[in-house]
Amino acid sequence: MSSLQSYVLVTGATGFIGAHVVDGLLKRGCKVRAATRSTLKGQLLKQARPQYASQLDIVQTSDFSEAVSFREAVKDVTGVVHVASPFSYSVKDNEKELIRPAIEGVKAILEASAASPNIKRVVITSSFASIMNADLKVPPRYTYTADDWNPLSYEESVAKETSAVIAYRGSKKFAELGAWNFVKERNPEFDIVTLCPPMTFGPIRHPVSNLAELNESNANLWKVASGQELPVSRVPFWVDVRDLATAHVEALLRPEAGGKRFTVASPQKFSYSLVSDILLEEFDWGKERTAKGEKQGIDDSFALDGGAAAMALGLAYTSFRETVKDFINQAIAMEKIEVRATSEKMQIAR
Ligand SMILES: NC(=O)c1ccc[n+]([C@@H]2O[C@H](COP(=O)([O-])OP(=O)(O)OC[C@H]3O[C@@H](n4cnc5c(N)ncnc54)[C@H](OP(=O)(O)O)[C@@H]3O)[C@@H](O)[C@H]2O)c1
Numbered sequence: 611m612s613s614l615q616s617y618v619l620v621t622g623a624t625g626f627i628g629a630h631v632v633d634g635l636l637k638r639g640c641k642v643r644a645a646t647r648s649t650l651k652g653q654l655l656k657q658a659r660p661q662y663a664s665q666l667d668i669v670q671t672s673d674f675s676e677a678v679s680f681r682e683a684v685k686d687v688t689g690v691v692h693v694a695s696p697f698s699y700s701v702k703d704n705e706k707e708l709i710r711p712a713i714e715g716v717k718a719i720l721e722a723s724a725a726s727p728n729i730k731r732v733v734i735t736s737s738f739a740s741i742m743n744a745d746l747k748v749p750p751r752y753t754y755t756a757d758d759w760n761p762l763s764y765e766e767s768v769a770k771e772t773s774a775v776i777a778y779r780g781s782k783k784f785a786e787l788g789a790w791n792f793v794k795e796r797n798p799e800f801d802i803v804t805l806c807p808p809m810t811f812g813p814i815r816h817p818v819s820n821l822a823e824l825n826e827s828n829a830n831l832w833k834v835a836s837g838q839e840l841p842v843s844r845v846p847f848w849v850d851v852r853d854l855a856t857a858h859v860e861a862l863l864r865p866e867a868g869g870k871r872f873t874v875a876s877p878q879k880f881s882y883s884l885v886s887d888i889l890l891e892e893f894d895w896g897k898e899r900t901a902k903g904e905k906q907g908i909d910d911s912f913a914l915d916g917g918a919a920a921m922a923l924g925l926a927y928t929s930f931r932e933t934v935k936d937f938i939n940q941a942i943a944m945e946k947i948e949v950r951a952t953s954e955k956m957q958i959a960r
Pocket of ligand 1: 646651674695811
């Protein structure tokens with residue numbers, strides 16, 4: 611391991627993807643500083659990793675909708691993995707809650723890194739949202755690669771009539787574009803790597819007190835397993851969170867990854883109907899609980915290249931069945947604890 615990346619700041623560390631990145635770095639022997647807006651979540655993250663007590667510290671940062679500075683947070687670190695960005699479709703003001711914070715978060719982390727010459731690399735979690743072109747009609751087949759950019763304009767992204775789903779795509783595009791422009795214009799001491807994953811699923815490692823708090827993507831898997839409406843399948847591309855965390859760690863540590871953009875994606879495609887088929891086959895409760903709804907097909911006219919990232923970063927993609935099983939087993943165990951706690955509360959109240 612390069613000693614230059616031996617102390618790493620991870621933003622969004624108490625989130626779904628960020629916590630896996632923290633664990634990947636700790637396992638590789640890096641010291642990690644985990645950034646979060648919530649000291650409580652930071653403490654919970656640390657308490658859950660007693661074996662890494664001396665390797666992990668927590669720093670509190672502010673919301674990206676306020677004037678955020680990472681000057682203190684980057685002190686002494688040699689590398690940064692910037693995962694944090696708002697990812698929720700339950701917002702009232704797209705520009706205020708999604709787009710501006712995503713852009714400002716990237717800008718603030720790069721400004722602070724540029725003022726800290728020890729930092730040699732910044733890895734940024736972008737998204738397939740910054741790649742996909744929702745209007746693309748290219749029969750018969752098209753394979754998205756890291757050369758593609760979503761064509762949304764800033765004006766379209768912030769327009770009042772734009773849905774939160776489209777606005778989120780704008781947030782990721784303009785935040786990532788801002789990073790590439792920053793490097794071009796400012797020529798800092800560090801280089802950047804951006805990762806553009808599609809829907810990310812898998813077991814959770816971050817502090818979540820109940821299933822209602824699941825992150826946006828896993829919440830959709832849980833909907834299928836808890837008899838709710840089958841969620842809308844917007845894209846058939848996905849990646850396992852553990853593979854994505856490895857991609858972040860390798861993107862930070864491999865010198866030759868510098869200056870590159872990667873689409874990190876499984877070669878398999880998915881739909882929520884496929885999730886329901888897996889649940890029916892793998893779990894004896896599947897028949898009673900699995901969401902019912904119109905069968906969703908998988909659009910075969912598009913593909914997303916995950917091969918270039920696998921080659922460059924040494925990834926072996928997990929199968930969709932394994933990802934679904936691992937997450938659902940964990941969620942079912944959480945549900946049992948929640949049910950037990952509720953029934954104990956009711957007994958006390960009686
Ligand atoms: N999950 C997916 O399917 C998926 C797919 C592609 C790309 N991504 C990208 O991956 C990253 C992490 O996503 P995730 O699924 O792990 O989401 P997550 O669980 O919601 O984590 C995101 C973290 O970012 C921080 N954050 C959110 N809004 C913020 C704001 N306004 N100001 C400051 N910090 C804020 C939060 O950390 P604190 O609350 O601790 O401050 C939060 O834990 C995001 O950049 C997202 O766009 C996710």
